[in-house]
Amino acid sequence: MTLTEKTARSIERVLVIFPGALGDLMCLMPALAAIAQRHPGASIELMARFELARLAAGRTIVARAHSIDAREVGALFDDDSSHNARPFFADFDRIYSFFASDDARFRARLAAATDAVVSFHPFRPGGDGHVSAGYLRTVDADASQVVTRLEPTADDLAAASRVLAEAKCDAAGLVVIFPGSGSPAKNWPAHKFAELAAMLAKGSGILRSADSALNDKEDGQKDKEYSCVVALGPAEAAIEPVFREAGVPVLKGLDLPTVAAVARLASAFVGNDSGVAHLAAAVGTPGVAIFGPTDPARWRPLGPGGGAQITILRRVPIDSIEPREVAGALSKFVERLQR
Incomplete structure (x- = not known):
């Protein structure tokens, strides 16, 4: 966490934006757990394919699901309507995006749509070892913490x-x-x-x-x-x-x-x-x-x-x-x- 970030106590809502399929999401679970540990007490919310975000919500540390196909995300790719994204993204205190991390315009528009600290992380990161360990490394967490758990209701x-x-x-x-x-x-x-x-x-x-x-x-x-x-x-x-x-x-x-x-x-x-x-x-x-x-x-x-x-x-x-x-x-x- 950088000096420019809010303190952990002031962070109440954390958004993770993730574009992958089911297997990708399961591999992200250890990194989501690490993010939750970094922001104790915060609501961890997932923006992904809606059926996947819905699966995670209430069965993992994810508290709430959002669709990556929402119009607010589309607005970040539109020169004329990117300002329409702010009412949604401004409600979050911290955002981690694994989506479009190599798209400079998307990065700039997402950062402009919120006052929160926004960090960008590669989807399916490279490097040695399991992809779950790669995701942990990208959020600066211990790569030995590769633990995944989903609890059916x-x-x-x-x-x-x-x-x-x-x-x-x-x-x-x-x-x-x-x-x-x-x-x-x-x-x-x-x-x-x-x-x-x-x-x-x-x-x-x-x-x-x-x-x-x-x-x-x-x-x-x-x-x-x-x-x-x-x-x-x-x-x-x-x-x-x-x-x-x-x-x-x-x-x-x-x-x-x-x-x-x-x-x-x-x-x-x-x-x-x-x-x-x-x-x-x-x-x-x-x-x-x-x-x-x-x-x-x-x-x-x-x-x-x-x-x-x-x-x-x-x-x-x-x-x-x-x-x-x-x-x-x-x-x-x-x-x-x-x-």
Whole structure:
């Protein structure tokens, strides 16, 4: 904090402007926590894609959500109406912007729209290590404080329980599969996700332990049964038939808070390098993240324990990873939680 900044006691409202997608936001969470610690007692407010800001509000240290598509933001790019931004931005006592930080005109107009100290920080910062550590460095916080936590509300958990009941899934021992991502190149093939579920299936959509599926159990040991469900976003509609044909229950059309709560109810998850894998890790669920072309050292999901509960399987090409490998990695989480 510079000498020109207000004292921490005088800062009541802090705005963080962030342009990223779901996975990016989860990686920002440690930096948001550091900002909150820097301004104790202040209301930390997030301006982002509204569905993401809304997800964070009340479930993280974020107290209030604002849309990055608001007209006040657009006004900062308009020569004739930039003054219209001041009634909104002037209400904040401190602003951190990860948006348009390399746009000199935007920087000048945002600074002119408030009397608060405004600092600009790179989106997806470079450097060694995980991107979360990079965000911490950009706000001058200790890069060892890489901790991410998102707490679903009671309403979120109730909504998740309802959709699981409608899908005839038992929440006890739930394994949730997230087969999508923001890029087809990062996706393990849908048929391999379906093969994973089918290989472990004992009846329609019910998983047994990976040890049993691999014929590596003691004689006479009773199979343990686990619920399995696939969660699909709008971009994964084309692969829904793959899972329906495999007899795996499918959840779709869920908002992000409900997805987070479904993950929270799960014993484990399996997914690609994706925003929902980051979300599942952020609610504290252990699991397996499948990587191909992207670097897990930079992009792996991080949970409250810093990612220790997440197993990474990486190979290029990504489709050379076999379902049996994923089942083996998954089994250690499910078996441990069932003891």
